[in-house]
Amino acid sequence: MMQISIDSASNKHSLINVMHRFIAAANNMDETIMVPSLLRDMPLEEQSKSQVENNNNEPPSLNKQRDMYEHYLLLKSIKNDMEWGMLKREMSSGASFLEMAMKQEEQKPVTGEIPVDNNTDLEHQFHFHLKGLFGVLSKLTLQADDLTNRYKREIGAANFMR
Template identity: 45%
Template sequence: MMQICDSYNQKHSLFNAMNRFIAAVNNMDQTVMVPSLLRDVPLQDEEEKVNSVRTAGNGPGAYLYDKDVYSYYVLLKSIRDDIEWGVFQREDRRKEKVDVTAVDLSRMEKEGDGEDLEKLFQYHLSGLHTVLSKLTRKANTLTNRYKQEIGISSWGH
């Protein structure tokens, strides 16, 4: 009985969510041989795009609905690299990330004395898991869209 419970919990762990995302992006990266073919190709059909924008409203991800498949490709690879190598690995992003982290840490030190750190951790962990799941689906969608564009949609089924 313990084995089944552990297996269920492991399926929903952050570590496994990160591994699924990295695997999906690696698959996407291996499938997409000519990334420039992704330029100006919408990720969604027009009807799907209208429905998605309606449900997303003006949320933080709404700006991505006007991007092409190539933009998602670059974004997904960048996030994968940040997960695998850390956010301070790339020199061009180092200053930006350090400044944001310093501001956030300063704010947290002032406000954090009375906060329930476990509740805060669970909130962010849940959010990160949700975002990684969505990004994994995006990587898989992008891979399938690329296959459609180059006429190999039957591969891998």
């Protein structure tokens, strides 16, 4: 059985650490949001200044979630997929994000390029996907933290109005 060295797990730039940060943020979000239905009809448009500054070079993302409640459910679903993997999805017969991505990849048109041996560029593919995974997990962590903080503000404002 392979063991993870303590040095790699304690490195703040390790994939394991980035995964733990997202899961911790999602758990905090889940523990803080006691009444998720309050998130219904709250638009996602409010973003922290740090996110806006970080996204200056990126085109504006189109959030398919219409409100914070759907975004909350998405973050919980991703966390569950990370913790339980494909087994839980197979048992419930639902399609995971990985399965949907694979189906989209299969539907891409043939471009006429010469097929490349799968083993020739594995290191490049690994680093490409690792970089993408770091970016996605970092953004998801920020989104979970932002959703938690916004919920706290909304609930705090409601408590003062009584």
